[in-house]
Amino acid sequence: MVKACREFGFFKVTNHGIPIDIMAKLEEEAVKFFSLPQVEKEKSGPSNPFGYGNKRIGPNGDVGWVEYLLFAVTSKSFSYTAMPFLQEPSASSFRSALNEYMSAVRKLASEVLELMAEGLKIEPRNVFSKLVMDEKSDEIFRLNHYPPCPLFQGLNYSLTGFGEHTDPQIISVLRSNNTQGLEIALRDGSWVSVPSDQESFFINIGDSLQVMTNGRFKSVRHRVLANGSKSRVSMIYFGGPPQTERIAPLPQLMGEGEQSLYREFTWEEYKKAAYKSRLADYRLGQFEK
Numbered sequence: 001m002v003k004a005c006r007e008f009g010f011f012k013v014t015n016h017g018i019p020i021d022i023m024a025k026l027e028e029e030a031v032k033f034f035s036l037p038q039v040e041k042e043k044s045g046p047s048n049p050f051g052y053g054n055k056r057i058g059p060n061g062d063v064g065w066v067e068y069l070l071f072a073v074t075s076k077s078f079s080y081t082a083m084p085f086l087q088e089p090s091a092s093s094f095r096s097a098l099n100e101y102m103s104a105v106r107k108l109a110s111e112v113l114e115l116m117a118e119g120l121k122i123e124p125r126n127v128f129s130k131l132v133m134d135e136k137s138d139e140i141f142r143l144n145h146y147p148p149c150p151l152f153q154g155l156n157y158s159l160t161g162f163g164e165h166t167d168p169q170i171i172s173v174l175r176s177n178n179t180q181g182l183e184i185a186l187r188d189g190s191w192v193s194v195p196s197d198q199e200s201f202f203i204n205i206g207d208s209l210q211v212m213t214n215g216r217f218k219s220v221r222h223r224v225l226a227n228g229s230k231s232r233v234s235m236i237y238f239g240g241p242p243q244t245e246r247i248a249p250l251p252q253l254m255g256e257g258e259q260s261l262y263r264e265f266t267w268e269e270y271k272k273a274a275y276k277s278r279l280a281d282y283r284l285g286q287f288e289k
């Protein structure tokens with residue numbers, strides 16, 4: 001795992017013990033929502049940043065062939081302020097699918113982060129996981145839908161669904177249906193397509209974990225291509241630390257005389273800077289020494 005985090009910032013988790021039923025239930029609810037008439041979906045939009053978004057990603061002009069629901073999670077509970085339909089009694093099955101999935105995936109993120117600490121031979125074992133498990137941790141959840149692009153129907157073409165970027169948080173846990181499209185960039189800048197696997201989870205190292213490991217772990221650049229034939233549905237958990245948390249290399253990891261590659265900042269500062277940036281920007285650049 002440590003080797004994958006150093007080399008790619010990305011790996012797949014199998015045999016995780018999370019019943020496929022939990023993923024399937026949430027996928028079913030997501031598909032039901034994205035199949036609603038456009039006017040219905042738009043009652044939960046435009047996303048700012050939370051709620052229903054269509055083609056526009058973030059506040060700075062990025063676009064992609066994607067529609068999505070972006071959820072705020074405060075004190076470990078979903079906030080449905082931006083999504084009136086989810087406050088209705090009729091949405092109870094959607095809400096329980098979200099809660100069940102979120103609890104399972106948060107636990108998985110925490111276990112994976114503990115294995116990373118163990119692999120790096122640092123103590124305490126929960127040095128990373130305690131940040132996402134903290135009552136005040138800053139978590140986000142996202143359901144993405146990449147519909148087949150009608151212009152490309154029957155053709156072997158693809159278009160940008162979600163443009164290249166790194167995730168700003170500590171860790172992201174991604175699960176998709178059986179439609180490919182996710183690509184990751186290798187260290188030499190080449191793009192590799194990730195075969196879809198609806199029973200597994202994919203882990204992305206985020207910018208904050210790159211900083212906490214003083215660049216040992218790499219936050220992975222990734223993107224999604226949409227196509228003309230199959231729709232892709234993905235669900236992503238983004239585990240961030242509490243707003244006030246200082247993001248800096250862990251002293252117990254630093255070698256003798258090793259200097260931090262980054263100047264000091266809090267998660268709140270980094271998030272603010274991220275939301276001022278374009279998707280593809282190298283956001284850590286302005287925090288490098």
Ligand SMILES: C=C1C[C@]23C[C@@]1(O)CC[C@H]2[C@@]12CC[C@H](O)[C@@](C)(C(=O)O1)[C@H]2[C@@H]3C(=O)O
Nearest residue numbers: 049057058062167168274275276277278279
């Ligand atoms: C263009 C943007 C969308 C984004 C906020 C940002 O200004 C830059 C980071 C983007 C990203 C990527 C990972 C997650 O999908 C996300 C929710 C996040 O925290 O950072 C998105 C943001 C978004 O879609 O609002």
Ligand SMILES: O=C(O)CCC(=O)C(=O)O
Nearest residue numbers: 142144162182224234236
């Ligand atoms: O939808 C996907 O498969 C990945 C999307 C993504 O990278 C993101 O939402 O940050």
Ligand SMILES: [Fe+2]
Nearest residue numbers: 165166167222
């Ligand atoms: Fe991402």
